[in-house]
Amino acid sequence: MAESNVGQKIWSMANALRDDGIGKSDYLEQLTYLLFVKMADEYSKPPYNRNIGIPANCEWDTLKAKSGDELFNHYEYVLKSLAGQTGTLQQIYTGAQNKISNPAQLAKVINMVDAEKWSSMSTDVKGDIYEDLLEKIAADTKSGAGQYFTPRALINAMVRCVRPVLGGTIADPCCGSGGFLLAVKAFLEKNYPMNADEKKFLKFQTFKGWEIVQSTYRLCLMNLFLHNISDFEGTPPIIRSDSLTSDPGDRFDYILTNPPFGKKSSMTFTNERGEQEQEDLIYNRQDFWATTSNKQLNFVQHIHTLLKATGTAAVVVPDNVLFEGGAGETVRRKLLETTDLHTILRLPTGIFYAQGVKANVIFFDNCVAAPAHQTKEVWIYDYRTNVKHTLKKNPLRESDLDDFVTCFNPDNRHRRTETYSAENSDGRWRRFSYDEIIARDKTSLDITWLKSGDSPTDCTLGELLDLIKEKSAAIVTAVSNLEKLIGEVDE
Numbered sequence: 001m002a003e004s005n006v007g008q009k010i011w012s013m014a015n016a017l018r019d020d021g022i023g024k025s026d027y028l029e030q031l032t033y034l035l036f037v038k039m040a041d042e043y044s045k046p047p048y049n050r051n052i053g054i055p056a057n058c059e060w061d062t063l064k065a066k067s068g069d070e071l072f073n074h075y076e077y078v079l080k081s082l083a084g085q086t087g088t089l090q091q092i093y094t095g096a097q098n099k100i101s102n103p104a105q106l107a108k109v110i111n112m113v114d115a116e117k118w119s120s121m122s123t124d125v126k127g128d129i130y131e132d133l134l135e136k137i138a139a140d141t142k143s144g145a146g147q148y149f150t151p152r153a154l155i156n157a158m159v160r161c162v163r164p165v166l167g168g169t170i171a172d173p174c175c176g177s178g179g180f181l182l183a184v185k186a187f188l189e190k191n192y193p194m195n196a197d198e199k200k201f202l203k204f205q206t207f208k209g210w211e212i213v214q215s216t217y218r219l220c221l222m223n224l225f226l227h228n229i230s231d232f233e234g235t236p237p238i239i240r241s242d243s244l245t246s247d248p249g250d251r252f253d254y255i256l257t258n259p260p261f262g263k264k265s266s267m268t269f270t271n272e273r274g275e276q277e278q279e280d281l282i283y284n285r286q287d288f289w290a291t292t293s294n295k296q297l298n299f300v301q302h303i304h305t306l307l308k309a310t311g312t313a314a315v316v317v318p319d320n321v322l323f324e325g326g327a328g329e330t331v332r333r334k335l336l337e338t339t340d341l342h343t344i345l346r347l348p349t350g351i352f353y354a355q356g357v358k359a360n361v362i363f364f365d366n367c368v369a370a371p372a373h374q375t376k377e378v379w380i381y382d383y384r385t386n387v388k389h390t391l392k393k394n395p396l397r398e399s400d401l402d403d404f405v406t407c408f409n410p411d412n413r414h415r416r417t418e419t420y421s422a423e424n425s426d427g428r429w430r431r432f433s434y435d436e437i438i439a440r441d442k443t444s445l446d447i448t449w450l451k452s453g454d455s456p457t458d459c460t461l462g463e464l465l466d467l468i469k470e471k472s473a474a475i476v477t478a479v480s481n482l483e484k485l486i487g488e489v490d491e
Contacts, residue, residue: 006116007129011136013112017105024137026099029215030106031133032222033079033096034113036089037063040232042119052232053089055081063110071110072103091236092221095214127182127227134177134219138353139391149176150258150316151351155183157401158256158314158361161343161408166192167201168253171306173243173299175209178220180256181237182227203228208250210243244283244298251308258316259299261354289334290327297321297331300362304339307366316347319358323446332443336375336434339364342413344380344445345404350389351396358384362445363408375434378445379416381407382428385450403428426450 014027040052041060058078066074075098082093100106118126138149164170164184172180188202207229211217217240224230230237282293288301296317303313321328322344335341343363349356367374381404389396407429409416420427430449437443 006121006125007132009112010129010133013109014133014137017100017109020102020105022100022105025215028133028137029096029218030098030100030109031113032218033093034063034110035118036092036222036225037078037082038113039118042117043232048119050232053085053087055085058082060114064114067107068103071107072098075106087234088221088225088230088232088236091238091240092218096218123226123228127223130223130226131182134223149353150179151396152179152183153396153398153401154316154347154351154361155179155256156398157405159183159187160405161363161410162254162256162312162314163410164188164254164312166194166198168206169208170206170254170256171208171250171252172255172257173210173302173306174257174259175211175220175238176216176258178209178223178227178229178238180258181207181209181224181229184254184256185227185229204230204234204237207237208252209238210241211238212240212242214240244295244302247285247287247302247305250306251311252306253308253311255303255306255311255313255315257299257303257314259296261318261352261357290330292327294320294324294327297324297327300331300335304335304366309366309368311366312363313366314361314363316359316361319360319446321362322360323442323444325442329442332445333438335364336437336443337373338369339366339374341375341378343408344378345401346380346382346384346448348384348387348389348396350391350394353391373434375437377434378432378437379407380430380432380445380447382430382448382450385428385448386453420449 010031014024017027018024037054037058037060040054042048043050044052044054044059058081063071063075063078079093079096079098082089083096084090085093098106100109134149135152159180164187166188170181170184172178175181185202185207188206192198194202207224209220211220217238220238221230221236224237225232281295282291283298284291285301287305288298290297290301292298300315300317300321303315307313322332341362341364343361345361345363347359347361349358352359364375383401383404388394389400407416407419416429416431418427418429418431420430428450432447437445440447
């Protein structure tokens with residue numbers, strides 16, 4: 001079968017399994033388990049002859065040789081045995097469970113994986129097949145997988161602005177399926193010819209990430225592995241943990257990330273009555289400017305800690321990070337003082353899988369400590385006002401952000417030209433001085449100047465539905481916040 005058809009074949013199997021009640025996310029997880037064993041088998045044979053560490057009774061041929069209940073039982077044995085190994089094997093298979101309850105369907109998936117010689121495929125082909133599956137499953141909103149998937153058009157635009165250089169280190173403290181790390185790798189490979197040592201550094205020492213959700217962590221490891229980041233042996237580049245818990249001590253040249261949506265961190269516990277309750281989770285860290293349960297503000301502070309003295313960050317944040325008082329104002333003031341927070345991209349709704357999300361990208365460079373404030377001016381590009389995107393009919397494309405990248409002027413961001421002026425009040429690219437920002441109420445960075453032309457009568461039926469969903473999500477959030485406020489007052 002031609003390599004170009006492999007992805008379609010795998011996706012068709014996902015649709016077939018869905019009819020048996022197997023979700024697409026579960027299917028991708030099972031595919032990951034089987035694909036890793038198959039590739040380990042191929043690399044253990046000539047011309048590679050590598051010892052991957054798969055136990056003899058768990059090798060690929062032992063799965064191929066069985067059928068029916070015997071296959072079903074052996075597959076569960078393989079998953080449990082591999083979870084007891086070390087290194088990447090242990091990390092991928094920890095907590096692994098068989099979600100395919102029909103032995104005949106399991107045999108079909110095994111035969112499909114067995115039909116291809118994965119080791120002979122190029123990294124680009126293998127990686128693209130897996131990345132395409134991730135994107136399709138993220139688009140299946142019923143699966144809830146979209147929570148860890150950032151639109152690749154946005155990621156690529158952020159990378160084009162930051163322009164990481166070869167030899168730098170890149171981190172993502174909440175890496176999801178690894179999209180930011182892979183986009184940086186693709187950028188470096190496209191723009192830099194590499195010798196053997198540089199390729200080795202790119203593969204083993206360039207990238208670092210953290211992911212708290214076990215299933216997402218597993219997919220990320222596989223995604224990176226298929227894109228030739230890390231190897232069967234050695235320490236995986238991704239750590240499964242809550243990265244906010246502590247300062248890991250490592251410092252990085254670049255951090256590109258989209259922290260998870262949702263305003264507050266929380267933890268679930270069982271109360272004295274045996275009922276499940278949640279309480280806000282607050283991280284008491286000496287390196288943080290403010291103590292808060294707002295996980296978005298905590299991630300911004302954490303990212304600042306992770307940067308080298310001259311490091312660069314590009315971070316997706318919700319609107320509340322730009323305008324919220326209290327800890328929010330403290331964090332914004334400290335960013336303006338200690339870093340060069342030079343650019344904000346206001347994003348439209350309709351580009352994320354979570355409905356109604358209003359988000360931005362903030363770009364800032366860390367600076368060596370100095371008595372004066374480091375931010376001299378903040379440039380804002382408004383790609384939200386009067387911009388409409390939907391996930392299916394009008395998804396965000398990289399070309400949609402070309403004008404922003406041009407205005408950002410990554411070749412020399414100190415030589416920029418506003419498109420806004422008194423004569424052109426519709427210009428989307430505008431400069432604000434530090435004094436203008438600091439004089440605003442709560443040092444708010446939530447700034448807009450364009451006149452909105454939104455009108456429900458101008459919408460198509462699909463756009464109107466999206467608008468209703470967006471407003472509904474905002475109303476639910478407002479009611480929830482009001483109920484909590486009333487509860488605190490009553491207490």
